Amino acid sequence: MSVQDQTDSADTPARRLERAETEWQRVSPKYIVVDVVGYVIFGALMTAAAFVPFWVGWEFGWILGVGMAVLFLLVIAFTPRRVRSIGYLLREDDLLFRRGIMFQRFVAVPYGRMQLVDITRGPVARALGLAELKFVTAAASSGVLIPGLPLETAEQLRDHLVAVAETRRAGL
């Protein structure tokens, strides 16, 4: 239809996926804490596991462990940026979701395709009053998971999504 007469992208230098929308809804900055805590625990475990060869007697095994630790420190250092990149947008008939800086991903899900909405809260998120909203369609690969929403926002969003989905129902 409309995509075929695209001009060659050579004169558009953009390498990244860009979108015209600017008014993205962002997740709460407090979610950084949740993410960091998760990565610290996971990273500590992985680093400990990576040090096992060193403890068993492999002389240069420490390189493995240190490498793992550095990797996780880098991941943790980028957490604020990563969290800032998460955004969603309630368009008229669909939900647009984005996340990732290095690995960008945009998803568009029509409201009518919604099968159910899940709200889950982990222990750290609960302590900070945050919740995680999952928009489930009949396709497992849709994968729309909005983390770090304040609980009342999440509940409002859930009610809104259910309401708009009801008016835009389609067959499976």
Add this chain to the structure above:
Amino acid sequence: MSEQRDEPQGEPASQPDPATDTATTPAATHGISTSTDLADGEWHRLHPATPLFRGGIAFIVVLGIVISNFRDRAIDFFFGGDGDFAGEGDPIDFIVEQELVLVALLALIGVLLLFIAGFWLSWRMHTFRITDEVVEVRSGILFRTNRKGRLDRIQGVNVGRPFIPRLFGAAKLEVSVAGNDANVQLSYLHSRTADALRADILRLASGARREASGGAGTAGGAGSAGAHDLGGMLDERVSEFLAPELDPALAEPEAVLRMNPGRLIGSTVLSETTIVFVLLIIGLTVGIIVSGELFLLVGFLPALLGLGGYLVSRITRSLRYSIASTPDGVRVGFGLLSTTNETLPPGRIHSVRVSQPLLWRPSGWWQIAVNRASRSSQSGAAGQQQTTILPVGNLDDVRTVLRLLLPDVATDDVMPVLERGLTSSGRDEEGAAPDGFVNSPPRARILRWFSQPRNGFAVSDGAVMLRRGAIWRDLAIVPFPRMQSVSVRQGPLLRSLRLAAIQVHTVAGPITPSLGALDVTQAMELFDTVAGAAIRSAQTDRTHRWRSGSGEAPGEAAPAEPTIERTPEAEA
């Protein structure tokens, strides 16, 4: 037990299905006339021989083994003999010695009676009914199960005739609804009733308000009232057994596609399995020659047997394959001894893939698979999953099947695009996008060594087509009304080349419609186009009630409730 008959009158009224009230009017109960008396909303029982087919046969076999083992002993008992058998500790000797013969016989008869009573009771307790809204099955003696499938959620109706039940004129009817293991099985029914009932179920599901035209389903009128004398019954069995797999009354001959056995055998032989096998033989021969050890042949024998069995079962399962267009959807049938046929109502196909393995290219053969929302317990043609709709066919067959499967997409306008999607190399025509497809830019060659010119997409009014692969060619078609969502993503590698990857999400199945290495701007354009088309098509799509006309307002389409309830209480 007697109150079971009384239930149907009370139940539909006292348990109105709140979810379906919007979809059909209450008046529909009187509006539809059906061709069997089974779909009248009352509770019915299954074929009387059901317990035998469902496990009774195993019981009889065990009994037979036991009896045949005791044969010598019985002869000995009645005619006298040396009486020297297994020696010490033999239970029968023990019984004879202790003069417990009578007790033992009584116990045996008791156990037998118990089994027979169990079978009879399970048959009595296994009832089903088909109302205008649901198909419902109740079964179990101690642990009752109650399974309901919503008719407007039907993904397909499957009639299977395994070999032994088929000899007795019985068939298994399976109503597939969306979800894993969410199918409602009616096993077993009288063979002719099963076909008629399938037509009834589909007619009810279609939302039709009138008697369907055409002769589909009228054959089974008096299903169980068949001839009662033995000779007549035998005749009936034989003629049923020899009847063509596809009832000629069911579909117009020109709407039927049959498979040539030669092509079937050829395509089976030209498969990857055969290559692996040939390599194995070469390896073994070399091994034997080099080492001079003939015992290596021992390892080769089971492989040969296994492959032979696999090839034969693949071929016999797909013999008599046919695909036909019936008023209630596409009917796929196959099988020589055990036959299966499945009817897919319109709008139940979530995506289609036409693919061509490398070895099939010289003969121009293709294979068609689909993604569906339901899983059937029975395996499909060629021993593959039932997602393979066309095991093998040439380009003409592909065209026919695509028209059957996606009548709204594979129109005459779009067909040339689809064909180029299959066969075009993307390179042979001049210009940027000469064949209707937007292909990967040349800089994507690093990632798509051979398929870069072919790796592309096209968008029609009804579907998005993703073309991939230069060696293993395939084309994925996702109709917009069925797609769930769309995503575009980019990692560091793709970013360095100004590329992006797109994925269209459908229900789980063998097909993952995705396309990598597209130009970044074109990918984002496609993302927007597909997202917009998905919304628009959902507002106009009406295929889930394919015969109900335009009576419903767009927003009032059947709600996507959880499609199956094990118990009526689950709805509350």
